[in-house]
Amino acid sequence: MSAHAAITATLARIDALDHRVNAFTALTRERALARAEAVDRGAVAGPLAGVPFAVKNLFDVAGLPTLAGSKINRERPPAAHDAFLIRQLEAAGAILVGALNMGEYAYDFTGENVHDGPSRNPHDLTRMTGGSSGGSGAATAAGLVPLALGSDTNGSIRVPSAFCGVFGLKPTFGRLSRAGTFPFVASFDHLGPMGCSTSEIAAAYDVMQGRDVDDHWQVARPVEPVLPNLDRGVGGLCIAVADGYFTRGAEPEALAAVRMAAEALGADGTAELPEAARARAAAYVISAAEGASLHLDRLRARPVDFDPATRDRLIAGSMIPAAWVQRAQRFRRWYRDAVLSLFEGVDLILAPATPFRAPRLGQTTMTLDGVEMPLRPNIGVFTQPISFIGLPVAAVPVWPDAGLPLGVQVIAAPWREDLALRAARTLERAGVARAPVAAL
């Protein structure tokens, strides 16, 4: 099939189905068709030639204002350039077809948005996609695009991957350039791919690597492709299941999904991440404080233009004493050292991505073990202690029964995305993990 035909079919499917899942906030129709013609005449070639993709609308797309899910940013001038990762993907032949819905300013685990409406879970339109990369989850699970980019500060790739039943990769902190994206929490922001198969996210990850002098947080690392060894399997790897904190406060099916993955991978032990609850708390404090600092001028000038749920959390975050934030950053060092020592004896650790399946749209509380608690902050209890220290994670969709999917985090030591993706691939080939296109 020509790239032009592929893009035409993609745009037609989006036109026909997006109103049901509300994944897209903008289409780059003319640009995509022009790019497809360039691929077809051989002017652009690469491993992703003709593959359509879309990006969370916090990525700069030349000609579009970078919304970051907000009302206020609609007044920004259109971006002059594409974000670095878009340029990398298009240099490899991929074709951008649009920008995707997200939770306001990425301070969100639900995928709901008061300005653009909620993204809807393609496997059950009454349910959340998870967030904040909700449009990325909806677009891939609905088969609108095979590949999408998201961001993950505390879980925003891994949560929608779990709720929508798609694969995701949150690379090591500092691996991929963040230049040309709207920030949230400088200490924790990551970017990464979400998609319908491990091949897609591995191929995208490989071409997105590379040094970008515009990102001062990026770590100078050589490009380390994962695709050539993706099918090496997990023989010889020591794989453990996270216990303690990661086994409490979860629905039985979330833990069942982890057990299914563990059995398929031959996991042979457990590992306890020390002080994981405190790590989550420290991530919570730093996120609230840094996010509030970023948005303080807008909170002063335009408070009524925020989503109330975002605004009230940011205002509270602006009042956090600096001593608390600095203490949390010092704890981050302690926790990093403690967790890295675990990886001296284990290659991969498995943990649930979320404590439960996708909640209902509009749901504000949840009940676990008979205790009612607020929903929003508890969606990320298992993702926050991992991104807190920047470990790479492959989010793997598992369907333990006839219900909605759940996610398993395959967690590796820093810079070992290759191992996490090899395990994800092994689960995919075994049929334990899969990302079927939803019937819409």
Place this chain on the structure above:
Amino acid sequence: MPDLTPLAPLPDDAALDAVVDAMLPLLGLAAEPGWRGPILQNFRMVSGAARLVLEFPLPDELEPAPRFEP
């Protein structure tokens, strides 16, 4: 490492409300009456999270990394 003196219980809502009252003008922020409850609720949650962190003893020599590398 300094001795860790046990922290006093988390202040009650009235005390936290007073913090919010003091901080809003200091930050140049205005809150409509209906926002106060959610702001207070969020400040209570973040205070509880901070409490967990503050309770954990750390050696003086453990510094935050100026640029964190995993």
